[in-house]
Amino acid sequence: MAWIVGTGMLLGVLAIAMGLATLGTGWVLPTARRHVTRPHLHGIGALLAGAPILLHGLVYFYLLPDISWNVRFFGANALQFAGFLFIVLSQMPKRRHSSRPEPAEPD
Template identity: 65%
Template structure:
């Protein structure tokens, strides 16, 4: 079981690193580059998703002070779903410089 949690911790660290790179430079992985419209939302979503995985593994290995299972469960899920929501929004929101946003009056 520990190797599964350790793998989750490594993936969490990777997601955090990718989120930081995206926020600092705007670089996105080539596989997601064509889908992402707003890189800042994508980077923040990656940070939250990675933080969720990393915190859950740190609680498992008792590297952090123990809290109740409810706090771990609901807190981890809140981070995870908020991150996934931001990643989805970074792909679905219209671009900021679309003609609709440039001239909202339609004249």
Template identity: 65%
Template sequence: MAWVVGTGAFLGLLAIVLGTVTLRTGWIVPTARRHVTRRQLHGLGALFMGTYPLLQSLFYFRILPSVSWEVRFFGGNAFLFAGLLLIALSQMLPVRRSPDHADLSGV
């Protein structure tokens, strides 16, 4: 069972690193570049989704003090669903147009 939790911790760390890289540099994994229109939302969503398995593994290995199962369950689900919502919004919201670009329809 420990290897399953360890794998989740590794994937959580990987998601946190990718979210941090997205927030700092704007780089996104090549398979998601075509779909993402808001990079900051995508980075925050990756951070939240990576926090969920990492916290669960820290509780499992008793690195963090144990809390009730309700707190772990509802807190973890809050991080997971917030991350899913942010990633979905980063792909569904339209691209922001800066006011500096000329409106070609009025020419």
């Protein structure tokens, strides 16, 4: 069971590293570059999606104090849902400004 949690922790660390790289430099994985229109939201989403996975592993290996199962379950689900929501929002097309010309200033 420990290797499963350890593998999850590795994926959580990779997601957090990707989020930090995106926030710091705007870099996005090559497979997602075509879809991501807002790298800042994508980085926040990656951080929020990777953090619960890492925290769950730290609690499993007793590196963090044990907290209630309900807090862990609902907190992790809320963080991951928020992260996935940010990732989805980062892939939405940007709004275009209206094509109507601005009114002329009076002389």
